[in-house]
Amino acid sequence: MNFRLFFIIILVIILAGGADARKFSYRRQLIKKVEIEGNRNFSDNQIKPLMLTKANHWYNIFSRHRLSRLNVETDAIYIKRFYAQRGYLFASVEAAADYYKDDSSKAVVKFQIDEGKLVYVDSVKVEGGRESINSHVPKLLEKIVVREPVNNDAVVAAAQRIRDLYADYGYPLATVRHFYNYSSDSTRADIAFQIAESSCVINGHINIVQEGDSRSKQKAITREMTVSQGELYSRAKNIESQQNLYSTGLYKSVDLKRVGELRYIGSDTAVADLELRVVGRKNNYINYSFGIGQQQYFNAMLSVLQSSISIGTRNLWGFGRKLEFSAKTSHQLAKRDEDVRVIKFKDLFSDLRLKPVTNFVGINYTEPWFLGLRMPLNTGIVYEISTKNPIIDKYYDKLSAEISVLRGIDKYTSLRFAQRFEYVSIRGVSDQEAPILRLEGQNSMRRRFAVYGQRDTRDNIFVTQSGSYSYLSLDYVGHYLGGDFSFIKSEFSWSRYRLIGRENIFATRIRIGALKELGADGRSSTEDRFTLGGAKTIRGFAENRIGPKWTTADSVGANLIGNAKGGRFLILGNIEVRRPLFWRLGGSAFIDAGNVYNEIKTAKFDGIVTSAGLGLQFFTLVGPINFEYGFKLQRKLDLQEGSYHLTILYAF
DSSP states (O other), X not given: OHHHHHHHHHHHHHXXXXXXXXXXXXXXXXEEEEEEESOSSSOHHHHGGGOSOOOOOTTOOSSOOBOOHHHHHXXXXXXXXXXXXXXXXXXXXXXXXXXETTEEEEEEEEEEEEOOOXXXXXXXXXXXXXXXXXXXXXXXXXXXXXXXXXXXXXXXXXHHHHHHHHHHTTOTTOEEEEEEEEOTTXXXXXXXXXXXXXXXXXXXXXXXXXXXXOOOOHHHHHTTOOOOTTSBOOHHHHHHHHHHHHHTTOEEEEEEEEEEEEEESSSSEEEEEEEEEEEEOOSEEEEEEEEEEEEEETTXXXXXXXXXXXXXXXXXXXXXXXXXXXXEEEEEEEETTSOSOOOBGGGTTSOEEEEEEEEEEEEEEEESSBTTBSOOEEEEEEEEEEEEETTTTEEEEEEEEEEEEEEEOSXXXXXXXXXXXXXXXXXXXXXXXXXXXXXXXXXXEEEEEEEEEEEEOOSOSSSOOSEEEEEEEEEEESGGGOSSOOEEEEEEEEEEEEEETTTEEEEEEEEEEEEEEOSTTOOOOTTTSBOBOSTTSSTTSOTTOBSOBOOGGGOOOTTTTTSBOOBSEEEEEEEEEEEEEETTEEEEEEEEEEEEESSGGGOOXXXXXXXXXXXXXXXXXXXXXXXXXXXXXXXXXXXXXXXEEEEESOOO
């Protein structure tokens, strides 16, 4: 009897141990498969891109996907949120992992979804609060649409925006709660926002604490602040004050917040003291940089190998005035016996070497508040030494001076006014070449007044997914200002970015430019006129090779024949689709079209030049490194005659 009992106990222990051995344990297994069940209204392809848990495929050679309990739990939350954004407020998600075919090194993850009922918005109402402030609330509720499925994220965001609104109008202690009142069948919901405004808060004493390596005058700090003692507390003004101070470049960190206890001066009014704490940067600095960067080179935007050094002080006399001395040199890859240009595909294994692009030294002074306004005044002098003009194949020296003011219109828009003087001296000019090269700026003076405007609503300047960028310029050169050149030049550029689906970015750009000489003796040089072609305009072509060219009819030297002359009217259009691929790589496809004409009246749409191509991007902390190959769209297509372009950032 005892033996039989002992045998049964041993058998139970063995069976229990076997069961425990088969129990799943999270041990960073390779993910072989991810399964989703119960998703009747949404496909796997709509849900899986949201998830951190991903199955491995043949192309995951650099980074294998491994199982993580935290990722699985997070994915369940993401999926539930995905459904709540689309009206399925009662959706639930259960996640479980198991061994893949009894292989303890691999795992399969299953997500079981119960979608529940779809809930529609029946009505939206606001309860409580102050009528004067509530009049602004309807604009904050525009994303909640009656008779449409409830978007829970939009409801939560609306409640937060209402709280922020009250904080902007002196009620930082206000609370806003949202409630769903469901119909009997739970397919419709009345959404209510309940507001309790609490006490009205007035700014009390503002204490300024300066830390770090530099000190500023009190006035230099307070002039950047939009908050003041005795006025209603405003969250928006607090944020604006911090942004203004940080944008001066004087501080490592800026923090403005309420301190101490509220002091009540009535049943519904309180006073809150504020403290501004800034940590200053060093006044004097020496910066040295070496690397690849973007540089405007005549009418082209080149990626160059550059080195620079700057020495300066950023807080003269404690008022944020800046004085800087700088020097810079840049080089670009070119074939041994050719000018700087875009290298074609067939040149990849040719004899390439670095050739100088520009060398200059300069001094710049900035007055951050001009005429008592937040309107920086910049003055600078730059001396370019032995810089190559690729169009006329000559080196030149240039001395230029500029004074400009920058005025911000709003958060996204700014205007810049500039007065500029330039003196150019071309080296190695023979007596025979002098009359010809004088047309291109030999020993010449330019006097220029310019207005530049831009509006930038891009969400990210490196990898833009939404927003737009607009740029407008107007240059008035010579004429009543004097100088050797006389013309008026205008240019407009507009870029738009849209996210299609979750990953595809659709980018477009249009650009138009026009130039007109002024007076009977008005003239412009190739540098002033327009050209196209290259990495930033029409890919597949070398830089500055699209547009009118010098011919024998122009009575110029042989060295100019066939080179870009530049035109007085430009039109350009770009379409590009971008998307991430895997790891840190992205891909793009583009079509470019445009041309440059001698005059507006000679423009013909049948003369539009087009190109197309593909690109590969490697994403870094400072933006994508972009490798693109473009080819000309023509009747006889020759892919080998295209050009590749290696740049930093996208073309636009």
